[in-house]
Amino acid sequence: MLDLGAAPGSWTQFSASRVGPRGLVVAVDLTPMSAHAENVVAYTGDFYDGEVLRSIASHGPYNVLLSDAAPATTGNRSLDTTRSAAIAEHALYLCGELLHEGGHLVVKIFQGGEEQALVKEFRRLFQTGRLFKPKACRAESFETYLIGLGYRRPESQTPESVD
Numbered sequence: 001m002l003d004l005g006a007a008p009g010s011w012t013q014f015s016a017s018r019v020g021p022r023g024l025v026v027a028v029d030l031t032p033m034s035a036h037a038e039n040v041v042a043y044t045g046d047f048y049d050g051e052v053l054r055s056i057a058s059h060g061p062y063n064v065l066l067s068d069a070a071p072a073t074t075g076n077r078s079l080d081t082t083r084s085a086a087i088a089e090h091a092l093y094l095c096g097e098l099l100h101e102g103g104h105l106v107v108k109i110f111q112g113g114e115e116q117a118l119v120k121e122f123r124r125l126f127q128t129g130r131l132f133k134p135k136a137c138r139a140e141s142f143e144t145y146l147i148g149l150g151y152r153r154p155e156s157q158t159p160e161s162v163d
């Protein structure tokens with residue numbers, strides 16, 4: 001499992017308990033992780049950086065890709081949603097490089113921007129794609145999640161070709 005934007009590490013910790021001792025969670029964040037476990041490999045760095053991508057690709061391809069990553073918010077809603085959508089698009093792009101055929105993707109996105117266009121893209125690339133707002137999200141929060149189940153790799157893409 002790959003966890004993008006993973007610090008301080010609640011999702012990683014939960015995922016590590018779910019994949020068990022024979023599974024692996026690879027976590028990456030700009031800031032160091034506070035969650036540690038034997039089945040967790042954590043990288044501190046930017047998931048747009050080629051070196052970081054090569055490191056995480058060395059453990060792939062993955063069955064599940066999670067991204068709870070969020071841009072540093074500016075208070076400018078339009079700018080913040082655009083940056084959040086860019087992260088979601090990057091996670092979607094990384095599926096072509098890092099996700100197994102049939103794998104799953106969960107990505108946080110700020111509402112009010114490109115989420116409907118991204119739902120369409122999820123539906124093209126996954127057997128099912130939808131938006132999901134967990135009950136734990138505060139009603140006034142503009143965070144929601146895109147979920148894609150059953151990745152269908154476009155024919156032109158092969159995994160692990162990050163450069």
Ligand SMILES: C[S@@+](CC[C@H](N)C(=O)[O-])C[C@H]1O[C@@H](n2cnc3c(N)ncnc32)[C@H](O)[C@@H]1O
Nearest residue numbers: 005007008009010011029030046047068069070
């Ligand atoms: C809401 S927090 C994630 C919380 C985490 N899921 C947890 O359970 O503890 C969002 C994280 O995304 C990270 N992030 C944002 N852009 C990033 C990037 N380009 N590369 C790596 N991490 C990034 C931030 O540093 C921040 O720690």
